[in-house]
Amino acid sequence: MATERTGACSPWLQATLEGQAAKVQELPKGSRGLRGGSLKTRKTKRAVFGAVLLAGASTVAPAFGAEAPPSVQIRNLTVDIHVAANGGSVETIHSEIRANNAATAMRLGQTAIGYDSSLVDLKIVEAHTLKQGGAKIPVSASAIYDQAAPDAAQAPMFTEQRAKTIVFPQFASGDTAVYTIRLTSKQPLIARQYWYGDLFSRIAAFDNVRETITAPKSLPLAVENHGVAFSKSARGNDIVYSWRYAAPKPVEAAQTLVSPLDSEPRFFVSTFKNYAELGRIYARLSDPMSAVTPKIRVLANQITGNVTDRRIQAQRIYEWVSQHIRYVAVELGKGSLEPHAAETVLSNGYGDCKDHVVLLSALLKAKNIASYGVLINATNSYTLTSVPTFIQLDHIIIWIPEFKTYADSSAIVAPFGILPFQEYGKPVVYVDQVHAAQGRIPVLQPGLASVTTRTASHLGKDGVLSGVTTTSTSGPYTILLRSVGLAAQ
DSSP states (O other), rough: OOOOOOOOOOHHHHHHHHHHHTTTTOOOGGOOTTTTTTTTTOOTOOOOHHHHHHHHHHHOOOOOOOTTOOOOOEEEEEEEEETTTTHHHHHHHHEEEEEEEEHHHHHHHHHEEEEETTEEEEEEEEEEEEOOTTOOEOOOOOGEEEEEEEEEGGEEEEEEEEEEEEEEEOOTTTOOEEEEEEEEESSSSSOOOOOEEEEEEETTTEEEEEEEEEETSSSSSSEESSSSSSEEEETTTTEEEEEEEEOOOOOOOOOOOOOOGGSEEEEESOSSSHHHHHHHHHHHHHGGGHHHHHHHHHHHHHHHTTTTHHHHHHHHHHHHHHHHSOOOOOEGGGGGGSOOOHHHHHHHTTTTHHHHHHHHHHHHHHTTOOOOEEOOOOOSSOOOSSOSHHHHHHOOEEGGGGEEEEOOOOSSSOOOTOOOOGGOOOEEEEEEETEEEEEOOOOOOOSSEEEEEEEEEOOTTTEEEEEEEEEETTTTTTHHHHHHHHHHH
């Protein structure tokens, strides 16, 4: 699931999340569903400056101490966003990034700007190389290339992610890549709702950052700030929200196992009043997709057969969906946030996590078993923004209150009622038009996850040692062991 660039998260935030995600153990493809901005930190989504920033900052380590400058110097960054009453927006970004060594210049000299062509129009307003001596060399129109996003062909999803790549002329160490872009939303992901966030990595050098969001008074924004200067003022019928940030001296990267969303300087805005409202609004998008059609009802009866035990009915339905609906995300247009209809998912035989949930919900509903979708973070973020956004909600699973059971069928090999390790203890949002609420999945209790290995060896008279090793697991370790078995096939 995903919230795209418009009204979701800034290029800096998106790229920082991508860089952080690369350090985290890769999740099974089936559990990567709701990810992509707001429901997915998608690897195929390349950010405007952040991908370049992280490429330079992470692979070309800045020299700390002495007088050596950092590899990448963000000399100036301005972001001006105008939000319309319907939640649409126009975002103008001006960036000046200097490469302070030859290796970084090789990366900055070819800058890819990612965008979703179904949701936004992207225009390169101006771009030039600013030489160390002050000369400006314009980028010609023929040196701007529009192409499919990197890695898109290898990802288990179909999107309209594109990238405009700017090739800066005569770019060398000491030069600055300067460009201005404008992103105009074609449609808001959710009508009359807007959310946005930005994050600044401490390992990067920021000389000057200024961001503003101008929104009508009829669309008030709640604001959350961490380590970023903030001010707000009225301008006619609008409110102008402004942020400033500067950190010209980067710090060495600290080893951390949690998301930068939990620790780095950052800010977020949102029109949602609380997470319960967010859950209700999302339910209005997803509930119609889990309608019980005749085809769904027939399948539910076939799956459950003559079983009358309701928990076993739910387990059989869950296992059928896990085994028969392979993970493929089709995220065209609003498909990054909205699921497909359950019968469509059934006919296709594939879908992402939000598609798994609507089909599972429809089949359970056909047997009069109630369930709710549960929005969650499936990576390494253990908080939610205090102002309600989708930014940390990158995945969706299901809650069956009758059996007090959470289930994640898009994890493919997870037994019924067992979640991947990374989903325990997480804050969540229950999706329902009546019972939507913020909550938390309980932590995994001691003793519920174990690995037992037994080896029987035999040393023959010929000196050959042979034997059999048997591994048995419980809890989430079962998912890992089953994944090994699946891979071995």
